[in-house]
Amino acid sequence: MKKIKTSPLLPKEFVVEQISPNEANIIAYPFETGYAVSIAHPIRRFLLSSSVGFAPIGIKIEGAKHEFDSVRGMLEDISDFIINLKGIRFKLKNGLKEKEINYAFAGPCEIHGSDLENDDVEVVTPNGFLATLNEDATLNFSVKIHQGIGYTPSEDIRDMLGDGYIALDAYFTPVRRATYAIENVLVEDNPNFEKVIINIVTDGQISPVDAFKNSLDVMYAQMAVFNSEVSIKTTNAVVENSDDHPELKRLGARIEELGLSARSFNCLDRSNIKHIGEIVMMSQNDLKEVKNLGKKSFEEILEKINEFGYAVGQDLADDLITAIKSKIEAE
Numbered sequence: 001m002k003k004i005k006t007s008p009l010l011p012k013e014f015v016v017e018q019i020s021p022n023e024a025n026i027i028a029y030p031f032e033t034g035y036a037v038s039i040a041h042p043i044r045r046f047l048l049s050s051s052v053g054f055a056p057i058g059i060k061i062e063g064a065k066h067e068f069d070s071v072r073g074m075l076e077d078i079s080d081f082i083i084n085l086k087g088i089r090f091k092l093k094n095g096l097k098e099k100e101i102n103y104a105f106a107g108p109c110e111i112h113g114s115d116l117e118n119d120d121v122e123v124v125t126p127n128g129f130l131a132t133l134n135e136d137a138t139l140n141f142s143v144k145i146h147q148g149i150g151y152t153p154s155e156d157i158r159d160m161l162g163d164g165y166i167a168l169d170a171y172f173t174p175v176r177r178a179t180y181a182i183e184n185v186l187v188e189d190n191p192n193f194e195k196v197i198i199n200i201v202t203d204g205q206i207s208p209v210d211a212f213k214n215s216l217d218v219m220y221a222q223m224a225v226f227n228s229e230v231s232i233k234t235t236n237a238v239v240e241n242s243d244d245h246p247e248l249k250r251l252g253a254r255i256e257e258l259g260l261s262a263r264s265f266n267c268l269d270r271s272n273i274k275h276i277g278e279i280v281m282m283s284q285n286d287l288k289e290v291k292n293l294g295k296k297s298f299e300e301i302l303e304k305i306n307e308f309g310y311a312v313g314q315d316l317a318d319d320l321i322t323a324i325k326s327k328i329e330a331e
Contacts, residue, residue: 008032009193014250016209016309022201024208029195030187036194040180043198046215049150053174053205054090057157058165062140067166073107073137081131082168088113088128089174089203090121090145097147104140107133121145124204148172174205209306247320250308251277252327258304264297277324279305283313 009032017025031039061078063071070077076084092099099120105111111133114126133139144161154167161167178200185195200208253276255268271290273279279287279301288298305312316324 008035009187012249014247014309016307018208018307022204022208024200024212026198026200026208026212027195030185030193031196033192033194036182036196037180040182040196040198042219043212043215044178044180046218047175047178047200047211048173050218051173051175051202051206051211051214052147052149053172053203054092054145054147055170055172056085056090056143056168057146057152057170058144058161058167059085060142060162060164060166064166071137071139073134074139075132075134078166082166084128084130085143086168086171087125088116088123088130089125089205090116091124091205092145092147093120093122096120098145100142100144102140102142105133105138107137107139108135109133111139116143146170146172174202175200175211176203177201207306209309213311248323248327251275251280251310251316251320251324253277255279258301258308260304261297261300264293264300267291267293267297268301275324275328276305276308276310278328279312280310280314281316281321281324287312 009030011028011031013027013029015025015027017027019025028039029036059082061069061071061081063069064078067078067082071081074081101116101118101121103116105115109132111130112126113123113128113130116130117123117126131139142165144165148170149172151172152170154169157170158167178198180196180198183195183197184191185193187193198212200211202208202211206214254274255265255276258276260268267290268274268279270292273290284302287293287301293301302312
């Protein structure tokens with residue numbers, strides 16, 4: 001016999017299944033029938049369209065005037081060279097959002113992604129092939145790398161470039177694949193609840209978990225217009241009064257669940273840091289100042305918190321922070 005409900009069931013379980021450094025499954029359940037796809041589909045759209053990444057937007061090659069030209073002593077023509085360049089994924093360092101990088105090579109040699117790294121650029125696909133030069137060849141070229149989202153065609157980029165540059169179609173998104181699957185899950189003998197499994201694969205510019213978090217940030221920001229225009233206020237009662245709330249349950253868990261080394265655990269324990277939420281609410285500088293916490297322990301804690309699905313210093317809703325503090329004080 002069905003029970004009369006006054007509100008939908010809130011999902012209580014959240015799991016990050018790390019398949020590889022660039023692939024992860026984000027799993028959440030149980031959802032009411034139809035809710036899982038309503039949540040998963042927009043997240044997938046935001047993952048693919050709004051994840052911030054880097055891409056080459058223009059190239060200038062000494063001795064080449066257009067993309068159908070060739071360079072003496074280089075096996076590939078310019079069009080093949082450009083295709084290979086687009087397959088190499090860059091990431092600017094030191095907070096840079098755009099940069100012009102100059103390169104010079106002399107043959108005989110094969111040029112790969114790893115050869116393009118320098119103090120300003122990290123190449124996350126170091127094995128990517130670019131070009132082959134014979135023994136008497138020289139190749140001098142400049143690449144403009146820019147930060148962006150989604151895809152921008154070369155026609156929209158051409159006016160941003162200087163003389164001699166060939167505009168490139170820019171594929172900024174670092175998310176290579178985002179798919180989801182919906183499975184049934186049993187709740188109190190009812191098999192009609194749902195589990196959502198979101199599979200995320202990135203190119204290495206960003207981790208799958210960070211891409212997932214960023215997509216949620218964008219989705220919340222897009223929806224905030226309704227809150228401001230219609231004055232919708234979310235209730236705090238669910239967070240403050242329910243120990244079953246998924247975020248409160250996870251953030252209120254004890255640090256033993258992180259699986260830290262004995263040294264890292266003891267440093268936190270001696271500083272009376274007992275719960276995962278306390279670490280998440282700390283800034284990284286505050287964490288570094290924990291007594292006797294060395295660099296390796298600091299990095300281990302950052303990594304374990306990330307694996308748990310959060311980040312040290314992460315912004316949390318005010319009502320959730322209040323609920324976490326109340327839960328900790330109650331213990």
